[in-house]
Amino acid sequence: MIPAAFTYRRASTVDEALALLAEHGDDAKVLAGGHSLLPLMKLRFAAPEVLIDMAGVADLRYVRLDGDRVRIGALTRYHDLQHDGILLEHARLVAHAAGEVGDPQVRHRGTIGGSVAHADPAADVPAALLASDATLVITGPQGTREVPITEFFLGPFTTSLGADELLTEIVVPSHAGQGWGFEKFTRRAIDWAIVGVAAVGGSVALINMAGTPLRARAVEAALADGASIEDAAAHAAEGTSPVDEAHAGADYRKHLAGVLTARALEQVAGRPPAGLT
Amino acid sequence: MVHIEVNGRATAEEVEDRTLLVHYVRDVLGLTGTNVGCDTTSCGACTVLLDGESVKSCTVLAAQADGHAVTTVEGLGANGELHPVQRAFREQHGLQCGFCTPGMMMASVSLLNENPKPSRDEVRVALEGNLCRCTGYHNIVSAVMDASKQEVEG
DSSP states (O other), X not given: OOOOOOEEEEOSSHHHHHHHHHHHGGGEEEXXXXXXXXXXXXXXXXXXXXXEEOTTOGGGOOEEEETTEEEEETTOBHHHHHHOHHHHHHOHHHHHHHHTSXXXXXXXXOBHHHHHHHTOTTOHHHHHHHHTTOEEEEEETTEEEEEEGGGTEEETTEESOOTTOEEEEEEEEOOTTSOEEEEEEOSSTXXXXXXXXXXXXXXXXXXXXXXXXXXXXXHHHHHHTTOOHHHHHTTTTTTOOOOOBTXXXXXXXXXXXXXXXXXXXXXXXHSOOTTOO | OEEEEETTEEEEEOOOTTOBHHHIIIIISOOTTSOOOSSSSSSOTTEEEETTEEEEGXXXXXXXXXXXXXXXXXXXXXXXXXXXXXXXXXXXXXXXXXXXXXXXXXXXXXXXXXXXXXXHHHHHHHTTTOOOSSSOSHHHHHHHHHHTTSOSOO
């Protein structure tokens, strides 16, 4: 399968990428690792006229500790996140979720910013960031703005990112010292989640239970009220709207959400806190 | 025009912007050891090394590899000698039909670059992106253990 013809442009700085976006507008798509966009282009579900390759913007590839927050450059690859010492100490849920994406070849290419901007409701890392109360730094012609990740996802593959803007950094509050859990149910090892759960402390985010990753607010409220794991997890499907299709029906997904939430919460309770392992 | 170092040799070719790396190595350079299997980033048959790390070349543009170094299965052996991973796949019979084998070996080389002494379980996890429909994987795992100079049976 071969993508429809397009013009390839390579940006070596954020400013160059913004200029190219301003020039080409809606006709352009931003290319990071390309492991969501290129498959869609090969299937001709996407046919941008211009691809703006960000991979040369070396200064968007970093993980830095900034006080009690971890700053992650948008072009940092899953492979780098998975093994990063700062993340393993301060945001272990994010490092773990990055290691659950695809397979080693995919993790050598795919980036955190690409995954978040692509906004696939079945993706692992956005849910881990949602549970971690991350903030997204967005750069546009007017400068930068910060958006809580809770306000970023609008629907499947749809975000509040403007057509002339770039996601440049992800900021994750340190969860060193807090328990975390991650559960993902798949058909095959490398598949997307049929349902997944990312949890840290008392925060729980669901993968593939709606058009966006979403927080399991009813579970969180029950936990805050002192409910047992079993009782809290029973609320996991509240407010969800999972798809109903051949691989799994909506009722089955709702059942899975409860089971996986209970398992993730057991991990939160039982695992040595991040930073101590 | 893309400039890509392939198996240690500089290549420079005029290609369409949409040309995939796998088509660059197979159709433009004639290096047909790299197979196209699923063409959907799943099976790993097209795995090559890009700057020393495994990637699925059906999901990389030749343009993205411009200025970078690619190694295909043809680049593993040197001076008529098999690469240790190639030798081990042969000795352990880590293949039957052979279709997945180039990609399987490139993924194995990438694994051993990062983890020179993996356990059998680590080998299985590291090869999760490469599908084999013949062997049941057992002998492939043995080949990687052998290539890493470890006990084959764990």
